[in-house]
Amino acid sequence: MVAMAEQTSSFGRHLIGFEIQFRRNRQITAIYHALRLIFPVILVGTLADFINQTWLQRSGYYYQTLHVAKWAFQLKLLRQYLGLLSAGTLGLTAILVTFAVSFYLVAPATPLIVDRLMAGIIAIIALKSLNVNRQSVLGNHSVQWLSNNLGLSGILVGVLVGLLVGNGYRWLIDHQDPDHKRLEQTVGGIGLWLIVLNGLGFLWVSTQTVSLNAALLTLSQWPFQLPHTLGTLLGFGLLTGTCQWFGILGPIASVGGQSIEAAQNLAAVLDRSGWHVPHPVTLHTVVDVYATSGGPGMVLALLLAIFLVQHHARQRRVGWYCLIPTLGNFNAPLLMGLPVIFSPILFLPFILAPLLCITLSWACLVLHWVPAAAYPLANGTPGILQAYLGTGGSLAALGLSVVELLLSTAIYYPFVKWAGIAEEAVTHEPTIS
Template identity: 50%
Template sequence: MTENVNRLGNWLITGEVRWRRNRQVAAIYRGLRTILPLIVLGTFAEFINQAWLEPNGYYYQTLHVARWMLQRVRVQEAVLLLQNGTLGLAAIGLAFVISHDLVATATPVTNDQMAAGFTAVLGFELININPLTLAVGKPVQWLAMDLGLHGLPVGVLIGLLVGNVYRWIVLRWRQPANQLLRPMTLSLSGMVLMGLTGMLWLLRQPFSIRAAFNTLIRWPLQLSNDVWRLLDFSALNGWFTWLGVLGPIPTTPNQTQAQAENLAAAIQHSGWHLPHPLTVQSVIQTYASMGGPGMTLGLVLAIFLVRHNAEQRQIGWLTLISTLGNFNAPLLLGLPVVLSPILGIPLLLAPLATILVSSGFLAAHWIPAAAYPLAVGTPGPLIGYLGTSGALTPLLLAALDLALSTAIYYPFVKWASLAQARAEEEAQAHATI
C-alpha cells in the first residue's frame, strides 16, 4: 500500500512496525485479538445491564423499561452471568494465550506450549484467592478484584513472566526422546513456584491493580478545582488507559463534594451560577470523555472517515453502540489502541485539547456548567445538554469538541492503518522465505 505521508507520519509508521516486530508486543497483540470476542460480548452485556436494566440507567429511565419488560430481574441475572463469565475469563485467557504464544515461537511441541499456558493460568488464580477462606473445612472463595477488565494488566504480566521463563528453559534444554518429560518437569516446577509465590502474595495482603491505579490517579484532584488539575488527571488517566488499565474515571471526596454543591446551587438558586464550574463532572465527563476515556467517539468517527482499511471499519461498527454509551473497552483492545505508539498519541491529546476548549468556554461564561448527575449509558454528546436541563449551547460545544477530537484522531488512524498493512506485508514476505 503506497500513499503520500509526511515526515512525521513516516517516522511514526516505521516506529509502529518495529514495535510490532517485538516478540513480547506481538504476543500481547495476539492475546488481545484472541480474547476480543469475550471483551465485545461481555462489554455489551455490561452496557445492557447498566444502561437498560439498572434503575439509574439512561435507557431504563427514558424508555420506561420497568413498565413493559417482563421478568426484568431474571433477565438481569442472565445478563450479569454473561457479563461476569466472559469478562472474568478474558483476563485468565489472556495470561494463557500470551504464555502459550511465547513458548510456541521456541518449540513446536504442543505439550510444552499447553503446559506454559496452564502454568500462567494457575499463577493468575492463586493471586485471586480470598485468604480468609483458606482455613481447614471452609470452601475456597475467589476474589474478583483482578478479574474482568481490571485484571487484563495482571494477565499480561503473568503471561509474559511465565512464557519468557519457560521459553528460556526450553531453548536450553534439548528435547528428550520422551516428549512428556520436559513439559511435565517444567509444569510441576512452575506450579510449585506459583504456589509459593501465591502464598507470599496472600501473606503480604493482596491488592487490586485498579485500586492502586485509582490511588495514584486521584492525586492531582486533591487540591483546588482548576484546569491544570484536570489536565494532569486526564494525562494520567490516558497513560494508564494506554497501558491497558481500563474502567470508569475515578473520583475523589472533594470532587464529589464540589458536584453536590453545584447541584444544590442549580436547584436552589436562579441564574445557574455554580460555585465550582471546573470539575471532573462539568469538564471531563461532559466534554472530554465522549465514548469513554480518551474521547474515543472521535476515534470511531475518524475510523469511518479513513476508508481504505476494512478491518478498522469492522471494529468501528462492532463497537459503535457500546462506545456511544461510553463503554469503549472493545474499541481500545480491538484496533488495538492499547500499547499502540501511534494511537496512544491522540488518546492523550484529544482529551487535553477538549478540556482546554471547554474550560475556556466555561471560564468565559459562554455556556453553563453541567450540574445534574446523569444516568449511566447517556450518549456522550447529550451529557452537557441534559446536565444543564436542556441548554442548547452545551450541545453546540459538544459538537465542536467531537469535531476537534475527530480531527486529532484522523491522521493517526490513517498512519496506524498504513503501519498495520506494512507489518502484514513484512509478515507475509517472511513466511514465504
Template identity: 85%
Template sequence: MAERISRVGCNLIGLEIKFRRNRQVSAIYRALRLIFPVILVGTLADFVNQTWLQRSGYYYQTLHVAKWAFQLHLLRQYLGLLSAGTLGLTAILMAFAVSFYLVAPATPLVRDRLMAGVIAIIALKSLNVNRQSVLSNHSVQWLSSNLGLSGILVGVLVGLLVGNGYRWLINHQDPEHEHLEQTVGVVGLWLVVLTGLGFIWVSTQTVSLNAALLTLARWPFQLPHSLGTLLGFGLLTGTCQWLGILGPIASVGGQSIEAAQNLAAVLNHSGWQVPHPITLHTVVDVYATSGGPGMVLALLLAIFLVRHNSAQRRMGWYCLVPTLGNFNAPLLMGLPVIFSPLLFTPFILAPLVCITLSWAALVLHWVPAVAYPLANGTPGILQAFLGTGGNWGALVLAVAELVISTAIYYPFVKWAGIAEEAVNHESKIS
C-alpha cells in the same frame, strides 16, 4: 507543511511496524485479537443491562422500558451473569493467551502451548487470593474482582513472565530424555516457583497485585479546581487506559458532595449559579470522555472517515453500539489502541485539548456548568446539553470538541492502518 507531516507520519509508521515485529508485542496483540469477540459480547450485555434494564440507565428512562418490557428482573440476572462471565475473566484470558502465543513458535506440541497458558492462569490466581484466608490456614478464597477489565495489564505481565520462562525451559530440554518426564519437571518447577512468589506477595502485602497497581495510579487529586490538576488527571486516566487498566482509575474526593450542592443550587434558586462550576465531573466527565475515556467516539468517527482500510471500518461497526454508550473496551482492544505507540499520542492529546477548552468556556461563563445528574449510557455528545437543562451553547461546545478530537485522531488512524497492512503483509510472506 505537507512534507513535514509526511515525514512525521513515516517515522511513526516505522516505529509502529518495528514495535509490532517484537515477539513480546506480537504475542500481546494476538491475544487481544483472540479474546476480542468475548469482550465484545460481554460489553454488549453490560451495555444493555446498565442502559436499558437498570433504573439509572438512559434508555430505561427515556424509552420507559418498564412499561413495555417483560421479565426485567430475569433479564437483569441473565445479562449480569453473561457480562460477569466474560468481562470478569479478561485478565485470566489475557494471561493464558499471551503465554500460549509466546511458547507457540518454540514447540510444535499443542500440549506444551496449552500447559504454558494453564500455568499462567495458576500464577495469576496465586496473586489474587484473600490474604487472611491463606495466613489463617483456612480454605483459600480467591479474589475475582481484580480479574476483569482493570486487570489486563497484570494478565499481560504474568503471561509474559510465564511464557518467556516456559519457552526458555523448552529450548533447553534434553532431546534424549522422555518428553513426558521433562514436561512434568518443567510444570512442577514452574508451579513451585510461581506459587512461592504468590505466597511471598500475600505474606508481605495487604492487597492484590492489580490493586497495588491501581493504588500507585491514585494520585492526590483532591478537589480539582485548577486546570493543571484536571489535565494531570486526564493524563493519568489516559495513560492507565492505554496500558490496559480499563475502568475507573480513581475517585476524586468530594465529587459526589459537590455534585449534590450544584444540583441543590439549581433547584432551589433562580438562575443557574452553581457553587462548584469547575470539577472533575463538569469538565472531564462531561466534555472529555465522549464514547469513553480518550474521546473514543472521535476515534470511531476517524475510523469511518479513513476509507482505505476495510479492516478498521469493520472493527468500527462492531464497536459502534457500545461506543455510543461510552463503553470503550471493545474498540481499545479490537483496534487495538492498548499498547500502540502510534495511537498513544491522539488518545492522550484529544482529551487534554477538550479539558482545556471546556475549562476556559466555564471560566469565561460561555456555557453553564452541568448540574443535573446524567443517566448511565447517555450519549457522550448529549451529556453537556442534558446536564445543563438543554443549553445550546453547551451542545455546540461538545460538538466542536468532538470535531476537533476527530481531526486530531484522523492522521494517526490513517497511519495506524498503513502500519497494520504492512505487518499483515509481512506475516503472509513469512
C-alpha cells in the same frame, strides 16, 4: 499502501516505522494476538453490560427516556441473565489475557499443542496465586480467590504474568535435552515452574496486604482533592488516559469531594432562580461531561476517524462492531479490537484529544460562555448529549460538545490512517522473533 506511506509527512513516516518495529517484537506480537483473540468475548460481554445498565436498570438512559418499565416484560429475569453473561465474560478478562499471551509466546517455539496449552494453564495458575485473599491463606482457612481483580482492570497484570510465564516456558523448551524422555522432562519442568510461581504468589501474600492488581491501581491513584485548577484537571486526564492505554480499564482515580460538590450544584439549581452553581469547575463538569465522549480517550472521535479513513477495511469492521457500546461510552471493545492498548501511534491522540477538550471546556466555564452541568446523567447517555442534558438544554453547551468532538476527530484522523498503514505492513511482512 506504499504510495500512501510515501505521501505521509516525515513525522508520520517516523511514527509508522516505529510502530512497525514495535509490533514485530515477539512480546508485543503475542500481546496483540491475545487482545484480538478475546475481542469477540469482550464485545459480547460489553453489549450485555451495556443493555443491562442502560436499558434495564433504573439509572439507565434508555430505561428513563423510553419508559422501558411500561412495555418490557421480565425485567428482573433479564437483569439477572445479562448480569451473569457480563460477569462470565468481562469478569474473566485478565485470565483470558494471561492465558493467550503465554500461549502465543510459546507457539512459535514448539509445534506441540500440549506445550502451548500448558504454558497458558500455568499462567492462569500464577495469576490466581497473585489474586488470593490474604487472611484465608495466612489463617490456614479455605483459600478464597479475589475474582474482582480479574476483570477489565486486570488486563495489565494478566499481560505481565503471561509474559513472565510464556518466556520462562519457552526457555524451558529451548533447553530440553532431546535424549531424555519427554514425559519426564515435561513433568519435571512444569512441577518446578508451579513451585516457583506459587512461591512468588505466597511471598506476595505474606508481605503485602493487597493483590498485585490492587497494588497497581493504588499506584495509579493521583492525590487529587479539589480539581479546580486547569493543571490538576489535565493531570487527571493524563493519568486516566495513560492507565487506559496500559490496559487498566474502568474507573481509575477517585477524587475527594466530588459527590458533595455535585449535590451542592444540583441543589443550587433547584432551589434558586437562574443557573448559578457554587462549583462550576469540577471533575464532573469538565472531564466527565466534555472529555469522555464514547468513553475515556474521546473514543467516539476515534470511531468517527475510523469511518473517515477509507483504505483499511479491518479498522472499519471493528468500528462497526463497536458502534453501539461506544455510543453509550463503553470503550473496552474498541480499545482491544483495534487495538489502542499498547499502540504507540494511537497513544498520542488518545492522550491529546481529551487534554484539548479539558482545556477548552475549562476556559469556556471560567469565561461563563457555557453553564456548568448540574443535573445528574443517566448511565449510557450518548457522549455528545451529556453537556446538553446536564445543563438542562443549553445550546451553548451542546455546541461546545460538537466542536470538541470535531476537533478530536481531526486529531485522531492522521494517526488512524498511519496506524492502518503500519497494520498492513506488519500483516504482510515476516515477524522478527
